[in-house]
Amino acid sequence: xxxxxxxxxxxxxxxxxxxxxxxxxxxxxxxxxxxxxxxxxxxxxxxxxxxxxxxxxxxxxxxxxxxxxxxxxxxxxxxxxxxxxxxxxxxxxxxxxxxxxxxxxxxxxxxxxxxxxxxxxxxxxxxxxxxxxxxxxxxxxxxxxxxxxxxxxxxxxxxxxxxxxxxxxxx
Numbered sequence: 001x002x003x004x005x006x007x008x009x010x011x012x013x014x015x016x017x018x019x020x021x022x023x024x025x026x027x028x029x030x031x032x033x034x035x036x037x038x039x040x041x042x043x044x045x046x047x048x049x050x051x052x053x054x055x056x057x058x059x060x061x062x063x064x065x066x067x068x069x070x071x072x073x074x075x076x077x078x079x080x081x082x083x084x085x086x087x088x089x090x091x092x093x094x095x096x097x098x099x100x101x102x103x104x105x106x107x108x109x110x111x112x113x114x115x116x117x118x119x120x121x122x123x124x125x126x127x128x129x130x131x132x133x134x135x136x137x138x139x140x141x142x143x144x145x146x147x148x149x150x151x152x153x154x155x156x157x158x159x160x161x162x163x164x165x166x167x168x169x170x171x
Contacts, residue, residue, distance in 0.1 A: 037050045
């Protein structure tokens with residue numbers, strides 16, 4: 001599921017765009033009202049009073065719309081970040097480990113563990129490379145065994161992987 005498919009992201013984005021359009025509209029109307037008031041000042045009133053009386057309602061509405069827009073933008077960003085999937089890759093994990101060496105904040109967050117591919121991810125990648133013909137059956141077996149030893153995965157998983165591979169070749 002992508003970000004565009006998330007209904008909360010769509011609602012926040014739509015609300016943010018509408019609030020920005022309303023803010024631009026109110027600002028344009030306020031500017032037009034102020035210009036009109038300056039061109040036709042009321043008799044005996046100072047220009048400052050005329051400007052304040054004319055602009056005050058528009059400034060209040062624009063401020064309210066600005067706060068609504070800000071709220072919707074924060075909601076959009078938070079929702080988008082929460083629904084975005086985090087890619088897992090050995091390269092990203094290596095980069096995160098480098099950042100962790102120099103940043104205490106990154107160490108506290110445990111970034112490298114967040115980006116480190118799981119055993120399942122590594123097995124899936126190995127399968128893809130084998131199916132695509134990038135590695136031979138012997139290389140696939142060797143690397144699968146190495147993964148199982150590294151991660152201390154049971155022999156049951158290795159047996160299932162072999163059985164599945166054998167069934168795929170029988171078809």
